[in-house]
Amino acid sequence: xKVKKLRSFFASLTALALATxxxxxxxxxxxxxxxxxxxxxxxxxxxxxxxxxxxxPGQPDLNNNYWTKYINETFGKKYNxxxxxxxxxxxxxxxxxxxxxxxxxxxxIVFTYNxxxxxxxxxxxxxxxxxxxxxxxxxxLTNYLGEDLLKYGKFNGKQYAxxxxxxxxxxxxxxxxKDWLDKLGLPVPTTPEEFYNTMVAFKEKNPGNVSGVIPYxxxxxxxxxxxGYIPEAFKPSDLSEKEFATLQTSPGYQxxxxxxxxxxxxxxxxxxxxxxxxxxxxxxxxDAKQLDADVSNGKVGAFTTNWDGxxxxxPGTLTNLKKNVPGAxxxxxxxxxxxxxxxxxxxxxxxxxxxxxxKASKNVDLAxxxxxWMADPEVTLFLQNGKEGEDYNMVNGVPxxxxxxxxxxxxxTVANNLDYDILSNGIELGDPEKNVAAVSAxxxxxxxxxxxxxxxxxxxxxxxxxxxxxxxxxxxxxASLKNLSAQMLAKLIAxxxxxxxxxxxxxxxxxxxxxxxxxxDEYVKNYNAQNKK
Amino acid sequence: MSQKLRNRVFxxxxxxxxxxxxxxxxxxxxxxxxASLSSNRAIISQLVTIYPIDFNIEAYKVVFTDAxxxxxxxxxVILVLVYALLALTVTVLAAYALSRKRLKGRKVILLVMVxxxxxxxxxxxxxxxxxxxxxxxxPYALVLPGMMSVFNMIILKSFFxxxxxxxxxxxxxDGCNDLQVLLQIMLPLSKPALATIALLYxxxxxxxxxxxxxxxxxxxxYTIQLKLYNVINISQQMAGENVxxxxxxxxxKAASIMFGTVPILxxxxxxxxxxxxxxxxxxxxx
Numbered sequence: 002x003k004v005k006k007l008r009s010f011f012a013s014l015t016a017l018a019l020a021t022x023x024x025x026x027x028x029x030x031x032x033x034x035x036x037x038x039x040x041x042x043x044x045x046x047x048x049x050x051x052x053x054x055x056x057x058p059g060q061p062d063l064n065n066n067y068w069t070k071y072i073n074e075t076f077g078k079k080y081n082x083x084x085x086x087x088x089x090x091x092x093x094x095x096x097x098x099x100x101x102x103x104x105x106x107x108x109x110i111v112f113t114y115n116x117x118x119x120x121x122x123x124x125x126x127x128x129x130x131x132x133x134x135x136x137x138x139x140x141x142l143t144n145y146l147g148e149d150l151l152k153y154g155k156f157n158g159k160q161y162a163x164x165x166x167x168x169x170x171x172x173x174x175x176x177x178x179k180d181w182l183d184k185l186g187l188p189v190p191t192t193p194e195e196f197y198n199t200m201v202a203f204k205e206k207n208p209g210n211v212s213g214v215i216p217y218x219x220x221x222x223x224x225x226x227x228x229g230y231i232p233e234a235f236k237p238s239d240l241s242e243k244e245f246a247t248l249q250t251s252p253g254y255q256x257x258x259x260x261x262x263x264x265x266x267x268x269x270x271x272x273x274x275x276x277x278x279x280x281x282x283x284x285x286x287x288d289a290k291q292l293d294a295d296v297s298n299g300k301v302g303a304f305t306t307n308w309d310g311x312x313x314x315x316p317g318t319l320t321n322l323k324k325n326v327p328g329a330x331x332x333x334x335x336x337x338x339x340x341x342x343x344x345x346x347x348x349x350x351x352x353x354x355x356x357x358x359x360k361a362s363k364n365v366d367l368a369x370x371x372x373x374w375m376a377d378p379e380v381t382l383f384l385q386n387g388k389e390g391e392d393y394n395m396v397n398g399v400p401x402x403x404x405x406x407x408x409x410x411x412x413x414t415v416a417n418n419l420d421y422d423i424l425s426n427g428i429e430l431g432d433p434e435k436n437v438a439a440v441s442a443x444x445x446x447x448x449x450x451x452x453x454x455x456x457x458x459x460x461x462x463x464x465x466x467x468x469x470x471x472x473x474x475x476x477x478x479x480a481s482l483k484n485l486s487a488q489m490l491a492k493l494i495a496x497x498x499x500x501x502x503x504x505x506x507x508x509x510x511x512x513x514x515x516x517x518x519x520x521x522d523e524y525v526k527n528y529n530a531q532n533k534k
Numbered sequence: 535m536s537q538k539l540r541n542r543v544f545x546x547x548x549x550x551x552x553x554x555x556x557x558x559x560x561x562x563x564x565x566x567x568x569a570s571l572s573s574n575r576a577i578i579s580q581l582v583t584i585y586p587i588d589f590n591i592e593a594y595k596v597v598f599t600d601a602x603x604x605x606x607x608x609x610x611v612i613l614v615l616v617y618a619l620l621a622l623t624v625t626v627l628a629a630y631a632l633s634r635k636r637l638k639g640r641k642v643i644l645l646v647m648v649x650x651x652x653x654x655x656x657x658x659x660x661x662x663x664x665x666x667x668x669x670x671x672x673p674y675a676l677v678l679p680g681m682m683s684v685f686n687m688i689i690l691k692s693f694f695x696x697x698x699x700x701x702x703x704x705x706x707x708d709g710c711n712d713l714q715v716l717l718q719i720m721l722p723l724s725k726p727a728l729a730t731i732a733l734l735y736x737x738x739x740x741x742x743x744x745x746x747x748x749x750x751x752x753x754x755x756y757t758i759q760l761k762l763y764n765v766i767n768i769s770q771q772m773a774g775e776n777v778x779x780x781x782x783x784x785x786x787k788a789a790s791i792m793f794g795t796v797p798i799l800x801x802x803x804x805x806x807x808x809x810x811x812x813x814x815x816x817x818x819x820x
Contacts, residue, residue, distance in 0.1 A: 054753070056764020058786055059600045062753060087751050090760075092767035100748055103658050104665055294580040315781035321575040416778055426775070443778050 047083045048367050049108035051098075053420045054088035060414050063088045067411040068421045071383065076374050082367055102127055102359060109362040110371065112165075112354045112423055117476040119355045123161040129358040131160040134369040142369070145376040145424070153352040155469060163372055165353030168427035168436050171458035172253050172348045173229055175337070176311055177303040179330040181208040189334050193234045193269065196303075196336040200278045203302040209326070211300045216278045218301035219270075220286035221494075225254035226487035228266050229305030230337040230346055235262030235269070238341035243532075246466040247524040250475070253347045256486040258509045258517070264502075267493050271501050274494050284491040293318055299326035303334075308458040312447040319447065333457040345461045353426030375424050378431055384422040385429065387411065399430070399438045416443045469531055474523040478516030485512055570594065570788035577784040593789035602753070603761060603793060610740065610758040611797065617677050618736040621686075625731060629687045630716050633694035647684045657748070664749055675749035676739070676757070683738070686731045693727040694720060729808030733801070740798045762794040 052063050061067075064086045072084050087108045089097045095115055101107040102122060113119065122128050131154075135143060143151070146166060154162035182189065182199070185208050190196040200216035207214045230253060240248075240261065248260045257263055273279045280301075286292055293316050295301045311319035311331050322329045335344050358368045374380060386393045386400040392411065393400040406413045414420055417428045428439040441451035489508045496504050513521070564584040569577050573588035581587050597603055628647075632640050655663070660679070669675040697720060705715045721728065743759035750756060766787050782790075 054764060056761060056767075058596050058603065058765060058782055058790060060602065062602075064753070088753055089751070090747065090764050092764065093747060097748065100658065100661050104662055106665065106670070290580075293578050297575070297579040309778060313778050313781075315574075315783060316578045317574055317783075318578065321578050324575050325579055415775065419775065 045081050045083070046364060046367055047085055048110070048364050048371060049085050049087055050110040050371070051089050051108050051112060052086040053091045053094065053414075055091045055414045055420070057412070057414045059408055059412065061410045061412055063414075067387075068384065068413075068418060072421070075380070076371060079374070080367065080370055084371070105359075105361045107359045107361065109364045109368045110356060110358060110423075112356045114354045116355065116471050117479075119162050119357060120156060120471040120473075120476070122357065122359075123156040127360055128161045129360050129362060129365045131163065131358065131365070131369065134365050135160060135163075138366055138369045139373045142373040142376045142424075150352055152467070152469070153350065154355060157470075162355040162357050163424075164355055165424050165426050166429065167349055167351055167353040168425060168429055168433075169440060169455075170348045170351060170464065171308045171455065171462055172346060173305055174308045174310070174333040174454055174458045175229065175303060175305045175335070176331045177334050178209070178299075178301070179332045180328055181302055184208040189332070190336045191334075192336055192338055193231070197269075197273065197278075200273060200302065201276070204276075204278055209299050209302075211298075213300055214302070215280050215295055215300050216302040217273060217280075218292050218295055218304035219279045219283045220289040220292040221283050221487060221491055222289055223287055223484060223487040226483065226490050227252075227254040227256055228270060228490075229253060230344075231269060231305075232257070232260065232263045232266035233345045233347075234337040234339055235265035236339060236345070237261050238339050238343060238345075242466075243528060246468075246528045247521065249347070250466075250472075250520070250524055252349075252465065255483060256490060258486070258489075258512055259521070264505050267490070267505065268498075268501055270494050271496060271498055275498055279494075284495065297321035297325055299329055308333075308454055309444065309451060312444045312451050312454065314444075319450075333454045335457055335460060343461050345463060346458065348462045348464060350464045350467070354423065356423055372424060375422065381422060381425060381429050385417040385425070397438070398432075398435055399442060401442055468524075468527055470527050472520060472523045472527060474516065474519040478520055482512065482516055482520070485515060566788045566791050570785055570792050572785060574783040574785055577788075590785075593783070593785040594793075596786055597789045597793050602756075603758075603790070605754075606756050606758045606761045607793070607797065609755070613673060613676060613757065614736050614739045617680075617739045618732050620677060621681050621683070621735045622728065622732050624682045625687050625690055625735075626716075626721070626728070628682060629690035630694055630720060632687075633691045647687070651684050661748055670749055671752045671755060673755060676745055679745065680738075680742075683735070686734055690724075690727055690731055693724060697723055726808040729805050733805050733808075736801065737798060758794045762790055765790045 054063055063069075069084070069086060076082070077084055085108075089101075094113060095118055098107070098111055098113055098118070101111070119128075142163070146164065150164050150166055151160065153164040154160055156162075177189070177199075181203060185202055185206055187199055187202060188195075190199045203216035204214060233253075236249075244261075249257050251257050270279065274281075274283075280286065280292060280295065282291060292301070292304065296304060296311070296318050297316075299322055307313070311322075319331055322331070338344055356372065358365050362368065375384070382400070386402065387406055389395065389400075391403070392405045393402050395401075405411055406418075417425075419426060422429075428436055428443070430436055430439055437452065437455050440455065441448045444451045489512065492508065493501060493504060509517075561584060565582070568584055568586040569582050570593050571586035571589055571591065572582045573590060576582050576587035631637055632644055634640075637643075654660075664670060664675050664679060669678065701719055701723075702715055705719045710718065741759060743757060743763055746755075746757045746760045747763070750760070765782060
């Protein structure tokens with residue numbers, strides 16, 4: 002009996018193994034069929050293109066949906082090619098790209114936001130040089146991007162990457178509870194001093210009548226250990242270009258320890274902390290979840306975040322706040338004024354992601370033709386919005402979505418389909434004003450507010466200094482210096498006010514010794530090399 | 535204080551401590567469960583603890599109508615079953631042979647196997663091997679490379695070694711050959727160990743996603759963990775994208791986690807009695 006039982010056990014085991022082997026084969030075959038497609042002409046080619054997999058619940062097959070069909074039916078027919086998409090998980094894109102590149106398995110078109118990664122590939126000879134292909138097949142593309150953008154893809158004077166175009170460049174905004182101001186009869190603060198006084202008033206008078214009022218909500222996130230635009234208010238307006246280029250090398254959500262005025266900004270925060278005006282647990286709120294909760298629960302008077310932070314669907318702070326505290330109102334303000342009366346705001350560089358073609362690719366020309374095709378405004382409009390009258394309607398020259406692209410085969414895993422329309426980062430209608438209107442349409446329920454936030458956050462915007470050579474010391478030390486910066490900032494903000502001055506010096510000396518000096522020296526070297534005539 | 539009373543005090547104290555331990559283990563699970571049934575507002579505002587607020591099942595509706603999720607779950611179940619059975623077979627064969635003293639050179643073979651526990655080829659060589667074997671984007675890439683865990687094999691080997699040798703001798707006297715001894719004598723006596731090893735393999739395959747992440751780009755072959763990983767991690771807004779991304783809500787994340795966790799939890803009660811005795815049996819009998 003036992004033998005029989007065992008036999009049947011092993012028989013079923015083998016059967017199962019066989020069955021799955023067959024299942025495996027089948028799925029292979031079917032995907033093979035999808036990619037191989039019909040025509041057998043000798044010239045027919047397959048172009049493989051990376052696509053971000055955001056793992057959105059309900060998302061369609063990333064290699065077979067409304068958008069890929071459109072791409073294959075228009076571009077594919079015209080150039081006798083099949084475009085096949087290779088999904089790469091968004092959160093693991095760099096790791097996965099490294100593996101694909103190292104193994105020579107990368108698709109014909111890949112991309113990343115990480116400049117250091119691109120530079121490494123270029124240095125190691127992993128990327129195809131694109132100058133000649135661009136000249137031959139990329140006229141629309143070259144016109145669309147222009148030299149101002151293309152230069153971001155040049156390394157050692159050669160075009161190794163096609164930079165996408167970023168249409169929303171502003172970085173952050175400071176928001177304040179308008180209903181609290183109104184209740185206390187206070188004006189919108191327009192200078193750092195007024196802002197400070199407002200925070201004191203919030204603390205003393207507690208206009209929201211909440212327990213544990215937090216006048217200025219702040220979370221020190223190790224990934225973004227910065228002070229928002231506060232340092233802009235203390236930075237001298239007459240900084241030379243060289244000082245700007247070599248001392249303000251980190252974005253606003255990080256720290257520039259040697260930038261004139263940065264210490265005063267730290268002291269400003271330190272003073273507020275010691276008077277109980279900012280979140281007391283700021284140093285441990287590493288993912289800003291506590292801050293989100295405090296804002297949602299109406300305990301926070303003001304805070305700095307992404308320019309559109311409260312209006313975003315996730316975490317949906319403003320929606321939550323309005324539900325938790327009826328009548329609550331958040332408005333973007335701009336109190337960080339400098340000695341010249343300006344409100345400078347460092348934002349994003351105008352380039353989006355770096356689009357690359359690996360050296361191993363046999364389809365460099367076809368890849369450039371693909372990007373060139375994508376730069377056509379008609380194609381961009383379709384890829385970002387769908388079909389007019391079906392997926393969107395034109396209202397005052399701005400496409401307004403009808404909601405068909407939220408689910409099913411047409412679902413866009415990210416607003417405006419940036420994962421397929423890789424050339425543009427953000428809505429692109431070819432006109433900045435229309436873009437503003439269209440961007441705000443992406444925040445249902447908050448269109449007016451977003452339009453205003455765009456306006457406030459764009460005042461005196463400036464991009465980071467453009468370097469033609471990336472800083473290799475920065476690539477090496479960036480992660481550890483960022484970590485160190487977060488620790489330094491935590492210590493300095495929580496320090497005794499009389500000790501900040503000396504502590505600042507000690508800590509920055511440490512910072513410089515642990516790589517900061519090497520990074521700075523290389524920026525100086527690169528700046529001088531770039532500007533010698 | 536009488537002996538009885540003292541015993542009772544001890545019992546209650548022990549029960550109380552165990553209860554706290556159970557509670558500590560359960561709270562995270564309860565939190566995710568109640569988050570999956572709460573509104574986004576309640577979760578972000580940190581109002582949810584161990585019971586849902588603004589009770590709704592919207593998140594589950596999305597998860598259960600997501601064909602990709604269901605498919606992925608089904609596919610992963612099959613993958614786990616096949617993997618566990620195949621891995622168990624290979625492990626049994628290796629462990630039994632290596633547990634017999636009459637196998638010549640078994641120390642060398644064992645040494646070679648143990649060597650792999652300390653040193654491995656590394657990520658990129660692994661990837662290239664799998665690629666050169668044409669296993670990329672096939673389910674085999676998730677089955678074959680991890681077919682035998684040396685650790686599990688050693689557990690099983692020491693278990694076999696501890697079975698009385700006389701049983702085996704008696705079987706040979708009765709005319710059994712090696713395979714019959716294994717199948718008819720050794721295996722029926724080793725059920726607890728086999729169940730343990732099978733469960734270890736199954737749980738490993740269920741939870742491990744790193745290999746799927748690298749070897750699989752075809753969405754049809756995504757394991758449930760890889761899907762989950764994407765859903766959960768994508769909710770951090772990336773610095774690269776500067777506009778409203780319509781990210782999945784916290785509730786949806788929680789519902790997805792429940793969806794990916796509950797199936798493997800259901801396996802435990804069935805195998806639990808083997809699981810506990812299996813691990814101790816292999817370890818302590820000398």
